[in-house]
Amino acid sequence: MRKRLLVTAAGLLSVGALTAGGLFLSNATRPPAPVAAPLPPITAPPVSVQREGVSLSFDLALAPRPLAAERGSPLQGTARLVLKDVKTGEPLQGRRPLGWLSLRQKDDPPLDDAACKGRVKTYLGGLLSARAEVDLNAYWFLTLNHDHTLSVINPQIAFGRTKLQSLVSVGGAVADWALLPDRSAVYVTVPSNNTVSVVDTERFLALRPVRVGRQPGRVAVAPDGRSAWVSNDGDGTVSVLDTASHTVVATVEAGPGRHEVAFSDEGRTAWLTSEEGDSLLAVDVGTRDVLGRVMIGAGAGAVAWSPVARAIFVAQTRTHEVLVVDPATREVARRISVKPGLEALRFDRTGRWAFLVHKDAGVVDIVDAARSQVAHSLTGFSAPDSVVFTDAFAYVRNTLEGRVSLVELRTLEGTGTPAVIHVTMGQKAPADARELGRSDPIAPLPEGNGVIVAGAADRALYLYQEGMMAPRGTHLNYGREPRAVLVLDRSLREVEPGVYTASGMVRENGTYDVQLLVDNPRAVVCTEWKVGGVPEDAALVKKLPLTLTPEFDLKATFTAGSTVPLRFKLEPTAGTGDLPVQPEEIRVLMFKTPGTWQWRTEPRRTAEGVFEVDFAPPEPGQYKLVVGVESRGIDLGRLPSFTLGVLPSPAATASTEVSR
Known part of the structure; x- marks a missing residue:
């Protein structure tokens, strides 16, 4: 935490x-x-x-x-x-x-x-x-899960171990996602439905799907935040979405195969690659007009912009090169030979050091953009597939081992071997999960001196602070495999x-x-x-648009190990004119105080405005029942909560007496 x-x-x-x-x-x-x-x-x-x-x-x-x-x-x-x-x-x-x-x-x-x-x-x-x-100071961790959902984890809530605040279904298997710069929404590509799901990050709800081209993959938001560019890998196009209206405003023919997108010239130009095509496309971000093409041959992969070199760098996976493209002349200015199996290409925050991740070879090459040459070639990685940066380190994920490798950026200067630290993040290797996603499995923390790591196979998140040799915290992901993670932060x-x-x-x-x-x-x-x-x-909403009334005896005591239904009424407050609440809107949380046990569920409706959940306390003690309806502006904790007393089961009591 x-x-x-x-x-x-x-x-x-x-x-x-x-x-x-x-x-x-x-x-x-x-x-x-x-x-x-x-x-x-x-x-x-x-x-x-x-x-x-x-x-x-x-x-x-x-x-x-x-x-x-x-x-x-x-x-x-x-x-x-x-x-x-x-x-x-x-x-x-x-x-x-x-x-x-x-x-x-x-x-x-x-x-x-x-x-x-x-x-x-x-x-x-x-x-x-x-x-x-x-x-x-509010902030959340968002995870992209294997079961077509996004988890919203609030690390600031001081109870339980998962801290799961909300769960958002996007209606299909996910390829990629991107957070808008104003933090108002997340765009999630759903290839099976040929849509982009728009997730409202104020209420944590999926607003509506936006239909794009076939099999949308990557999604990249322009630096000015006004447009999002979606790679339609199934039909050779890129859809351009207006982020104010969440609508498609243009479709660009980009060539067959997978696409990657990068932005140059302070976000004025978009560069689109085509894995099966033979050209790199330059598109005006404002007008969506094609400015020109650069012939680079089939096999283009990752693409990135370096403000230091003032050039576009393209991974050419078939010729095993990195192509340096001059954006003014739109020509290949230089070719850098690299190892086969180039999986990722990404620059650090300064724009000088490009990290080239070779998954099959277990190697990370580092290109100095100021000189357009490989400055370092690092070994000792275990099928690396992605890299993320803070100001001080590059974080490389190893997929065949449960560790993350940190490359200290200040040691890249000179001819000496850069410092590399290997930190264990979880018990299982990422490759043990159902599938490895395309989005970043590591996200920098707002403090700037650490990261949050998605442990997909462990179904957990690991909080790491720089300078430590192990994670300093773990957040469980409620039984789901987090393929990617990002931080939604609204702090000062x-x-x-x-x-x-x-x-x-x-x-x-x-x-x-x-x-x-x-x-x-x-x-x-x-x-x-x-x-x-x-x-x-607005003040009336603060005074709660819904009224919660228990239909069970608040003075009753319950027995550990047994299951009992708890019924409650949840109705629109008189005078608000709101529609009746639906079961899928309601989040019920039960947790033990003190303790780590907690359970979240959706209630079943027994009549209009009347709902029921099953309470199965595992052990004696004091429990809390909390109800929230985020879609009506009622977070967990705003409605009255109820304290439930639980006694030992008769069998457990008898066993204790016999042991005496």
Whole structure:
């Protein structure tokens, strides 16, 4: 689990325990919905506080609700935190602040220092019963599974071992996926249906399938976020989707076989390969016009852009070469001979070092793009198939062993052998899984100093922090094989020196206590922010559109080892006008407190508005029953929860008496 969730009372202000991070969410990369008269954001002057040598300035701007939004929708807010050194006035860069907004009850006083620290400690604990109205630190792990589903794992929830928040079915076997830059949706290609499934990452629901060409494979989102390019490997085309409307706006003839896509010139040009064709296609991203073709022969595989070389690099699998293409002349400027069996080609974040993964040979070649030549050839890998980068390391997956190989990037300079570290990630080799996917099985963490690894055969995720020789955490994937993983992060992130922003949903007007945690210098700060302008119907949603009523005796005790049905009513709240809830919308969670046992299920309907689940406690103790309906804006923990007492079975009690 992320470091910030491990903070204890004694170590609340420890630097090591305050590590956190995130990616700035902005709608600037997506065209706004058409509005007759755009309204300005709902905002107010920032509030400022000084504490522990830190000057903090905070404000929250609320965007007006789009005209197309449903009644009851919350307002999208963008929080902005400015950190400066009190003495010098210089911006505090590279920090990882955390923040929460909690609605203050009427007549309650502002938080004093002790209450402020206590509130922060509570939120860091991740309890369902103690969630802030606006969490500026939310993030999830998404996994692409073997059974046509996406798992949504919330590592911030402090119970159980899987932390599975939601499960999204996409209707067929998946080839690839891509997260939109504004984090609003994930595009998932489903070859068997010739569709792209659009998954809403706000509600974690599959919105609708978008029909594309035959057997869609790769999907790549343009750097500006306005379009997604889908490789239709069955008919030789590439479909271009508009990410604002989720519709196909163009189809490009790219040639037969598998395709790969790369973008150059700050995202203005798309380069399309064709495995069975003989040319590399250059396409204008904005107009979708074909700009030209580069004759490279059949056998083109991976393609990548190097901003250092200002060139396109293409893996030529049949001639065992890497072709360096000049984007201005659209000609092959250089050919680099490499080993057979080139599986992947990818540049590090600087754009200088290209890693060439040779699966059959167990070799990774590293090309220096500044010189267009192989600088290093590394051995000792076990059928490697993919590579992912952080700032410090390249992570190479080995498919025949349960280990990941880390290549230290700073050791690539010079003629010496680069440093390679092999770290065991799980018990089983990835090749023991049903199938290896095309998407990345490793994703960098927001902190920048570690990764999350999909252990497909182990049906688990491994959390690794750089500098360690073993994973520091494991998240089970609820019995599913995760073929790929990505991080959906909505936390505070630095967007300019000393300025940190994050987005969140606001449902109710009033005075909010703002709790902020800064790691360096160490400071816990509370202030307040007054929210106005939120429509009343949004507040009604916060007051729960559904009413949950138990139909079982809350004072009853249950017996370990036996199964009993628990019936409850879940009906639209009077006056909301909502439709009756369906069983497939409902998520039921039961877990033991304390303990690691948990069980998630979908209830069965016995009558309209009446549902039932079977409760089979494995041992004596105290259990919780929690119900959530994400499609109605009700996450787990918002509806009332119920405590269930479980006694030992008579047989177990008798056995204990005899043993005495």
